[in-house]
Amino acid sequence: MDFLPFIIFFIIANVVGIVLIVISNFLGQKKKLERKNDIYESGVNPVGSTTRQYDIKFYLTAILFLLFDVEIVFLLPWAMAYTDSTNKAFMIAGFVFFMLILLVGYFFVINSKALKWEE
């Protein structure tokens, strides 16, 4: 039941957007002109097809973000549990070990130039 404020808030946030679009739909005029339906490319005729090859670095960025995000998600409870913990030296030892492994992974990524964007 303590979910309720969130649900109401979510619904209202959606409603704001939908109401604005609906109002604009009713108030705007509608004239179908041929040129309006073209793909916009700075006023010239569109060149090439829509499908093209994208760099794999986009996908690599997303995957490495996922992995480092999970590492940070592990760090968040650690940060919260530190102040109340009884054996702080143990926590620090675990933290240093965790960070060493994270840094090894990070340096491997940087060295391999997998994320180096050249232009």
Added chain:
Amino acid sequence: MMIDILITLFAVIFSLVVVFSNRTVVSAFSLLLALLCIGGAYFQLGANFLSAVQVLVNAGAIAILFVFVMMLINLEHPVLNKDKNKFKLILGAFAILVSLGVLAIVINTNLESFSKDFLLDNSMKTLFGKLFEVYYLPFELATMLLLGAIVSVVVLTKQDKEPLE
């Protein structure tokens, strides 16, 4: 109670859309919505941190991966290999569901013997205290797993023009 049922219903509906939709991007976005519903279910069960993590990692990173792939490949209507024998498919699905249900019942009735540690309350502080005192080893092993994942991702997507050092 109502919210429980609603969230579960939505999660099931979105999961079914993921499996049965013809358009790949619709599947990917339904996956996102299903993961969000599961996050809501976690919150309803009282696991607050887990729901935040679910939205942050699962819905905010893994689902982005799926959506990226669908958009990068731009495969709108994949040509599926339609199984002619639908009866086998339905029977197989039914069998899996029944065995999962039996497993769930078995685990639920024997729950006490599975866990040796009890959490006194559902708050995050007790959970984290237990995590970092009793279960430190899985925590560190998880980092090893992540290191393995990082290395394998970089190696698998290596382009062939530079030699691997």
Added chain:
Amino acid sequence: MLETLIEIIAKIVVILALPLGSLPLIIHVERRGAAFIQKRLGPNRVGPFGLLQPLADVAKFMFKEEVIPSHVKPFFFTAAPVIALTFAILPLACIPVTGPFQFMGREIFPEVFRSEMGIFFAFAASALGSYGILLAGWASNNKYSMLGALRACAQMVSYELSLSTALVAMVFLYGSNDIHQMVTAQSGYWFGFIPKWGFFVQPVAATLFLVGIFAESNRLPFDLAEGESEIVAGYHLEYSSMKFALFFMAEYIHMIGLSALFIILFFGGYSVLPGMDMLVDLIPGSLPIFQLISLVTKVALMIWFFVWVRWTLPRFRYDQLMNLGWQRLLPLGIVNLIVTVLFVYFRN
């Protein structure tokens, strides 16, 4: 039950009215501020000092024709701005505007969604912000939109890591993720006049977070995704009229939400401004009002800083941007975290 409902509705109204209501003002400040920095006059014809200009803009947006080109995917094309707006408004749900106070015998926590996850909710919700952009770029069926959307998403995702490392350092220092406790930990003064804000304790994390929020909200110097001179308008290329306005609104509200987070972590949140203590002591029971005024003032100053930076700094190139995120800011965040932890441990 009825009282709880009234309380929830009142909180939602306040939390939504503040950003949505000040949106026209922010847009106006942006245009006048841009003009001021560029040594020209901004809009000053509509109403006194051009203050009615945003209203005229809203009317224009509503009455413009809703063009849905035939080559787009219709449902997703219309759904993308709504999704972007929803996920931009969502982080506001966990931000309290004042401290807890007593009202009619009940203790009220002025945040819409109070849970144990505290500030993590805002970060989880802003992680979802990249979906509106992705959907918009893909639904437009236009290769420039798609490219812009991919770049924007990759950029937002890379800088979320720096934000999270700064967050971990601050959660470590404050010992909890509850926003009220974070603000309480920042109360008090050193030497009587320097407030104990997080910014002075952790300047590195503050800078990291600041750069991160510029990149998260796609503002200059990181706005390559909507770079006006490069790939025309990026992911909202094919959008016109109200849908475009919704993207615009989503960007500003995202900016407001992230500024509020920055202020909570590093500038004392809703704690009263240094000079206001004496006023609070004079008028009993007015603490919540002064806290509200302090928070609004701090967020307003932050938004002015956003505008100021936008019209001062040139835009980064995409490879510079990504290399900055991964090669410079992420190790900085990690090293900052390690140094902070070891420092705190060895000091005790």
